[in-house]
Structure formats: structure tokens, C-alpha cells
Amino acid sequence: MHVLITGAAGMLGRKLTERLVADGSLAGRPLDRLTLTDVVEPFRPAEVTADVVATDLAAPGAADRLLAGRPDVVFHLAAVVSGEAETDLDLGYRVNLDATRALLEAVRVLHEQDGYHPRVVFTSSIAVYGAPLPDPIPEDFHHTPLTSYGTQKAIAELLLADWSRRGFCDGVGVRLPTVCIRPGRPNKAASGFFSSILREPLVGQEAVLPVPETVRHWHASPRSAVGFLVRAAGLDTALVGPRRTLSMPGLSATVGEQLEALRRVAGERAVRLVRHEPDEAVMRIVGTWAAALDATRAERLGFVAETSFDEIIRVHVEDELGGVLPS
């Protein structure tokens, strides 16, 4: 099994790489080769044959070179996040749309040459939905994104479905919840605070909350998100049909409920480290997002997420803090 991961230097890409290396297999077949790519050179795991490639996927020829080794599974994670895609229109369209199209086009060229037909797992987002939204959002609800990021993800979903329908590849889109708790430093996603209000206080640092505690949102841990990707790679797509992107399960919780879970896990002292600093720009973006999704299709296909924020915090403590809270 040869696996290509785009966006491999990002948080999900690194965690997916670790998971694949730890499993030593994917979809029931031994993992014998990894191709890892990103705009910066991804970390090279020692345990498996890995090509690491720093490249701009939207540049002419880049996708062809990445696919030359005919990876069986392509995880297409490379993306400019929501906040940055909103402030830098050109960059967002270039990475989130042009690069995706370049990748799919390169797949098609190989398909027409020799019947190449990889599983392509694509990470979409709840940002394809735009307010006003029902709660939960039904699986057949239209995509009316209110950010360029959501627009680009919705377009990529359409392309993936068309490519799969035409038989160029075997695509599965996973419409990810907001990934929480993101480890590491904040990125430019408008959703970043959902993680930082837990992550920072857990290690005794301050965090800023830019929205009211009543804001409800849709979450899954990084561990669950990686689980979705692995599940999508092994899925029998005959069970998916032509509607190739699935809303992933998640946990619908308010910021207040997040903070209550933080209190239970790390005490009042941790919660006091969260400073309320309302930010109109963030509130405007986040206010257009989903509070909960109907993920029945994905649940029936074996995708699983957390059911409490205590669990999400415990996953973070286990995976990022060595299983113990600093005293």
C-alpha cells in the first residue's frame, strides 16, 4: 500500500502520518510506502519508506510528479484555513481550488493512460454551510457558504463527486467538524479559539475567548478526525453512492459547556485563565457556522466521534500532554 498525503506538514497530516506508521497498514493492506508533501518539507518518519516533497501543488507539473508512483490512496488535506482564505483571496483560491483541481486533473490523466484509479480522501468542512441554518443541519441541506473557504471546499466536493462518477478516481469527502483541541500554536482559522480556550489553560496559560459562552458549535478531536480519514480510506464506496462527501459525526457543544468540562478536568483555576474579549470579526464569521449536523449516513458507515467534551479534553491530555496535567 502506497499512500500520498498532501498537507502532510499540517496538524492533521502529521497525526495521520503517525497513525499510519503506528498501524503499519491501511484498509487491510500493509503500508509499504509513504509520499508526504506540503509547501514546507514534512517530517520524515523513520519506520517506513517515505518520500518527503516540499512543493506548491498548484504549480504546473507538481501533481503529476507526486502521482508518478501511483499511490493507492491519496489523502488530500492541503488547504489554506478559513481566516487566511478570507483575507487572502488569491491564496485561498489557488490552494483550496486550483491545487485540488490540479491534483484531480493529474489523476485523470493517469487514469486515461493506464486505468489508475486511486482512493482519494478529501477533507471538506462544515464551512460549506452558511446561516441561516437549521439545527441540526440535514444531510440534504444546500451549500450556501458565507466565506471564501467554505466556497472553495464546496466546489472541491462537487469536483470530487464528478471525478468519482466519471470513474477517474474513487473519492470520499469527509466534512470535518471543527477539530478541537488543536495542539500546538494557534493557526489563522477563525475557529482557533475553540481550541485555545482549553489548550492554554490546561498548561497554566491565558487564553482569549472572542465570542459569548452561548455560541454552540460542532467538534471532534484530532484523534477522531484522523480516525475519519482512515475509515474513509477503507470504506466500501458502493455503500456511499454518488453523494461522495459525508458529514462526519461530532459533538455539539456551547463554549459554556466546553468551559464546564475544563472546570471538571482541570479545576476553577484553569477556567479563570480564559479572558473574555469579544471580537466582532470573529463573531461574524463563527456566527454563520453550524451548531450541529445530522451525520446519520457517516455513523451508519462506521465513523465515530466523541460524545462529551470531557472525553475531548482527555484525548488531548493523553495525546499531547503525556497523559498527565501539569500541576
Next chain:
Amino acid sequence: MHVLITGAAGMLGRKLTERLVADGSLAGRPLDRLTLTDVVEPFRPAEVTADVVATDLAAPGAADRLLAGRPDVVFHLAAVVSGEAETDLDLGYRVNLDATRALLEAVRVLHEQDGYHPRVVFTSSIAVYGAPLPDPIPEDFHHTPLTSYGTQKAIAELLLADWSRRGFCDGVGVRLPTVCIRPGRPNKAASGFFSSILREPLVGQEAVLPVPETVRHWHASPRSAVGFLVRAAGLDTALVGPRRTLSMPGLSATVGEQLEALRRVAGERAVRLVRHEPDEAVMRIVGTWAAALDATRAERLGFVAETSFDEIIRVHVEDELGGVLPS
């Protein structure tokens, strides 16, 4: 008022041009200039200052040249039809996606230069929907096209909404029913028979029906379609909001009901000219299309279509046959 029409040599483009010239105005302002473009040189009306330009809209610089005169209203009708977009993937994506994007990108460049902010009226299609479909299709139903044409139209809807939200243009998409009765020769649209089974018999010629009479579909006359475009150009978009594409009203009718109307208008002899020749390929495409749409939003905004097939046939006789049936 300066108006640009892309796809101006096509059936709708020509009828829209005739209508604008006949009205002498658009959205309450006198029409003083037309720019008409297509891949072949469009017909030049004598009654108004008109630039006619044969160009490939997807070619570098083409859109910039067309917009140099800062048209107040852009009707973007240029498209490769469904059947052809399915058989020629490259052409479909080039015209229906790349050219649309090039046009929008050129609008953005001018917007950033000098605040240019045209009304852009885009013709989308019911092909954005893919089976299984509810009947009627609610306005908030998701877009899961089962053709590349539908995919390209759905993507263009997303781009138009993003461009409008960002303030680069003031877009309105009209999701057209199948236009029936199309005048002239058949084109490569899979929906062509819906017109030919009426158009040909009305002038004493045979026509082929490739689907069962029970097939139900969603129709509006060319006159109504042009009416939608004109209405969209003059619409107060504050009433439209961020969901920029509207499902147009239409008439839901079975092929059998079409033939009954033909019988009432032109007699049994006309109906006998329709030969039943089932075509699996056409049935497969048409079987994924919509039978009826909820068009409440558009109706409230003043968009109007026919309410009987007798009326649709009468419009054809008036507009194409000089008001009389050949004896």
C-alpha cells in the same frame, strides 16, 4: 445603460438581444450600448450601438477586453450544453467553469482598480440537482449533480455568490427550467427532445421521443426565460440576500401532457408524427433531472412563467411561426 451578453449567438442570447432592443431600456434606464460576444460572431442589431466580438472567453485577456467598456449589466449566458459537456469533459470545464471564473476574475480586477460593480446575471440550471430528488425540490435542497454540466453550473453558482458577498459584483443567478419550445435545430442538450416532439410536428415534420410519456419535467418558454433574465437585471438584490441563485418558476408536465397539449393545438395528425424510440443514454441522463421545483422565492420577487403547455405552444406559434400554424 451598457449591456454585455456572453453566449450572444446562442438561442437565449439572440432572444435577449431582440428583447432589449425592442424595449430600448433595461432596469428603467435607456439602452445605449450593447456588447455581444460568443465563440462565433453574434448578429449585430441595427437599432442600437453594438460591438460584436467573436472570442474564446476562457482565453487569457478575453474577459478583460470585453469588460473594458465597463458594462453596467453582464448577462453571462455562454455555456456548453449538458450532452456536450458530458462527452467532452475538457470543453465543458473550459467553457462552463474556466470562462466563468475568468469573467468574474476580470470583474474583480476592475472592481479593485476603480470600484466597478456590475450586475452579473448568470444562467444556472436544474441540472445542479441529481436523483434521488424530492418532488418538488425545496429551495434549500443540496446540489448533487449527476452530470459534469450540472457540476459546472453548481460551481459557478458558488463563485457568483462568493463574488457578490465580497462586493466585487452584484450577482443574480437564475436556475432555468428546461427551455421549451427551443426554436431552430436541435442542439446537443440531452433535453432537446422535449422541444422537438412539439416543434417538428407543429410544422408537419417527424420527431423522435427517446423516453416514456410518463417522464415529468420542468419547463418554461424561451419568452419566459428571457423575461427571467430581464427581471434579474432589474432586481433589488437587497431582497435576494447572500443566496444569489434563484430557482425560476416553471411548468411541471409529463411528456404525455405535452403531447395532449399538442393534440389540442395542432390535432391528432401532429401527435402521430412523434415516433417512440427509447434511448437508454438519454433516459439515464434525463432520469436524474428534476420534475418540479419550489420557486416561491423567485415568484415573490416577480418572476413569472407559463401555467399550461397550451400556453407554451402558443408562445412558440406567436414568436417563431408568425402566429399561425402551417396548414
